[in-house]
Amino acid sequence: MKAAVRRDYCSPSQLRIEQTDKPIPKNNEVLIRVYATTVNRTDCANLTAKPFIMRFVLGLFKPRKVIVGTDFAGEIISVGNEVATFGIGDKVFGFNDTGAESQAEYLTISEEHIFNIPTDINFKQAAASLEGAHYAYSFVHKVDIRSGQHILINGATGAIGSALLQLVRQFDVKITATANTKNINLIKSMGADKVHDYTKEDFTKKAEKYDFVFDAVGKSTYGKCKSILKENGVYISSEPGPYAQNVFYPLLNPISSKKVIFPIPYKTRETIPYIIKHLELGKFEPVIDKEYSLSEISEAYKYVIKGEKTGNVLIRLINNESTTKPKLS
Incomplete structure (x- = not known):
């Protein structure tokens, strides 16, 4: 599979797209085909280890996770034999501020860290609804x-x-x-x-x-x-x-x-159900600024680090759906 990789903390220009092995889910995990993810402030901090305090969470000298990405929306294509609440074909999304390794074509994650995407919310909207609303x-x-x-x-x-x-x-x-x-x-x-x-x-x-x-x-x-x-x-x-x-x-x-x-974040088991509720009620609609392909991810990071984005910057991994973008001016 293709994935955005960095083995040392680095700038966006040093981020590489590499061919890696597709992950295999453990007994309590699912394998997800990623349709969309975002590049956000958390991703930029994880990429560069700035502020320095990020190193105490991610790895002092080198990042423990080499594939970047914190949020995702996609479809389950395989499940471990202990997974009880999700099945193949379920459309799900999730967020992990220390890294979900989601800027890749596939990821594995335990079932307690994923949530069903609400009806009528597409993959792009789902991915864009996570990081900002979580905080x-x-x-x-x-x-x-x-x-x-x-x-x-x-x-x-x-x-x-x-x-x-x-x-x-x-x-x-x-x-x-x-x-x-x-x-x-x-x-x-x-x-x-x-x-x-x-x-x-x-x-x-x-x-x-x-x-x-x-x-x-x-x-x-x-x-x-x-x-x-x-x-x-x-x-x-x-x-x-x-x-x-x-x-x-x-x-x-x-x-x-x-x-x-100082707003220490709540657990996603509390924040994401709240987000889902507001998406379903039509009281929250994520703002989407730009979209990039996975091959353009370095440019996406450069744009986000500039601090001038409006709402969310998307990375599309499967280009089979459209999203309505709010008018930005």
Whole structure:
């Protein structure tokens, strides 16, 4: 089978497509033909081991898993003899932030880590609905959102931010978001009441105050956002911060009226059923920016690392279905 491989932490240009053996499922595993996967921020961190803390999870000197990829959507083509809840032909998807080895034509995975794709959701939409929404779930469920509150989402155009905007929209709250010029209409269409164009203005310099600042791209800091938080307001970032300070700021919460929460992700057994529910109800639709073939995966990584993508970047492995792409401008 063809797979995207790196044996050392590297840049996108050093990622290679290689011919490898098709994996054989263990007794409790299934073999999946991968139809679609994405290149996301987690993938980029896993590829480059940046931030350095990733090495303590993935392998200190070399990655333990050489095939890259964290999410997938595909079809089961073989099952181990102990698999009880899935069968050949089932359409499934899943996400593993430490690596699912999914940027390949086939993968094996234990049955407790896969989920049935909802009816009427195609493989591309399924793959795009995972990584960003998984992390967005943590923002929403680490705090107590109440009717009438005012929430700012910084970076509403990314995979996390666009999912977070749609999940927060389910609450009776006022939402202000940041976006670049071309995506202002898209972000408004997904539920933002007000949008700041971050290419033209600094939201931290505005007079508005917020109950929550959700930094979905991790490009701001608590220090910059503290002045726009209401008394008892909360700042949450998707990143540890320039000096990993967001991991330690919560220690000061008992003596500070304004709080910082570091959103350690929940298990996928909790997040993905929530995602499935919102997909089925039509309350969450993943945003898809660009599509690449597996042979173009280095270019996909380069594009994502630039930090300018809108929503999700797809890698298609079987080109037998279409997806409706939201208008991006």
